[in-house]
Amino acid sequence: MLTQVKDLHMAKQPVETNKDVLINRIRSLLTEKKAILLTHIYQRLEIQRISDHVADSLALSRVAAKTDAEMIVFCGVHFMAETAKLLSPEKVVLLPDLASGCPMADMITAKDLINFKSEYPGAPVVCYVNSSAAVKAESDVCCTSTNAVDVVKSIPDKRIIFVPDKGLGTWVQRQIPEKEIIIYDGFCPTHYQITTKEVERLRNNHPKAVIIAHPECDPSVWEMADFVGSTSQIYKYAQDCPQEEVIILSEHGLIRRMQADMPHKKLLMTFPNPLCPNMKYHRLESVLNALENNLHQISIPEYGVENGLFERARKTITKMFELTESKYASNYWSGV
Ligand code: 13P
Numbered sequence: 001m002l003t004q005v006k007d008l009h010m011a012k013q014p015v016e017t018n019k020d021v022l023i024n025r026i027r028s029l030l031t032e033k034k035a036i037l038l039t040h041i042y043q044r045l046e047i048q049r050i051s052d053h054v055a056d057s058l059a060l061s062r063v064a065a066k067t068d069a070e071m072i073v074f075c076g077v078h079f080m081a082e083t084a085k086l087l088s089p090e091k092v093v094l095l096p097d098l099a100s101g102c103p104m105a106d107m108i109t110a111k112d113l114i115n116f117k118s119e120y121p122g123a124p125v126v127c128y129v130n131s132s133a134a135v136k137a138e139s140d141v142c143c144t145s146t147n148a149v150d151v152v153k154s155i156p157d158k159r160i161i162f163v164p165d166k167g168l169g170t171w172v173q174r175q176i177p178e179k180e181i182i183i184y185d186g187f188c189p190t191h192y193q194i195t196t197k198e199v200e201r202l203r204n205n206h207p208k209a210v211i212i213a214h215p216e217c218d219p220s221v222w223e224m225a226d227f228v229g230s231t232s233q234i235y236k237y238a239q240d241c242p243q244e245e246v247i248i249l250s251e252h253g254l255i256r257r258m259q260a261d262m263p264h265k266k267l268l269m270t271f272p273n274p275l276c277p278n279m280k281y282h283r284l285e286s287v288l289n290a291l292e293n294n295l296h297q298i299s300i301p302e303y304g305v306e307n308g309l310f311e312r313a314r315k316t317i318t319k320m321f322e323l324t325e326s327k328y329a330s331n332y333w334s335g336v
């Protein structure tokens with residue numbers, strides 16, 4: 001018995017030591033390769049801790065567009081790394097684990113969008129950044145959950161197509177009733193795990209708590225919230241609100257990070273915890289492997305040079321910056 005306890009202890013030691021070695025090796029390779037590590041706030045905390053920037057998708061895309069690093073290692077999902085590549089085509093962009101895709105982004109292909117557009121001739125298309133480069137190329141302008149309402153408001157047309165997220169699309173429609181938003185049927189499987197019944201249970205158990213939700217939730221869920229906002233807006237609202245108890249209807253990794261930063265608050269989440277498995281594929285080991293072997297390089301060659309898909313997808317993102325520059329350039333979330 002004693003031996004077993006000792007063995008267990010011995011077995012644990014190298015793992016800890018290994019972690020330090022891994023972290024040191026990652027940091028020195030980042031310096032050697034003039035690389036930066038950009039990390040979405042849904043990632044594992046151990047990766048967040050060693051990153052150069054931890055933020056939401058809008059802030060990370062701004063960093064990717066402006067950095068003078070030669071290489072970007074992106075711990076987020078595939079469309080985020082692809083966005084970084086579109087904005088910085090001359091840089092090497094690495095996604096440590098290629099399995100890290102976004103199921104919502106995969107719910108619409110360029111062909112699906114072309115068919116959808118043909119039903120509403122002339123209507124401009126706003127695509128959520130959670131989409132492939134091919135879908136962006138078929139759209140007029142991109143948005144994130146932070147600036148979706150401003151982007152749609154800035155378009156003069158009365159009728160606008162919004163793809164692929166029906167949660168965010170419905171939220172935009174609610175804010176801009178004077179426009180007709182044609183909404184595609186995509187959704188986030190993680191945020192859709194959150195049920196009204198579970199929110200009801202938390203609300204009954206914590207009557208003093210304020211409820212804040214991400215617009216990717218089912219509309220019947222975000223309707224129960226006191227505040228609806230993007231990742232950065234959720235973070236700020238929880239930090240600034242007077243309530244000590246905060247029910248957060250969003251992803252588990254975000255809430256864990258917020259709780260670490262806000263120990264004076266009691267942050268509550270629904271059960272089962274809404275966890276995005278795709279965001280959690282990256283590990284310290286895969287980040288090191290990415291740096292050692294230049295894996296997995298994001299390239300967009302399949303979209304072809306002759307039909308200008310790369311350039312069209314890129315323009316969709318830069319148009320978003322142009323339309324919202326005055327509001328977000330000086331006032332955007334630089335992460336945590
Ligand atoms: P943010 O744009 O708020 O970072 O969210 C991205 C995302 O995928 C949320 O599920």
Ligand code: SF4
Binds near residue numbers: 103279
């Ligand atoms: Fe995609 Fe949802 Fe995961 Fe965000 S949380 S990356 S929208 S599956």
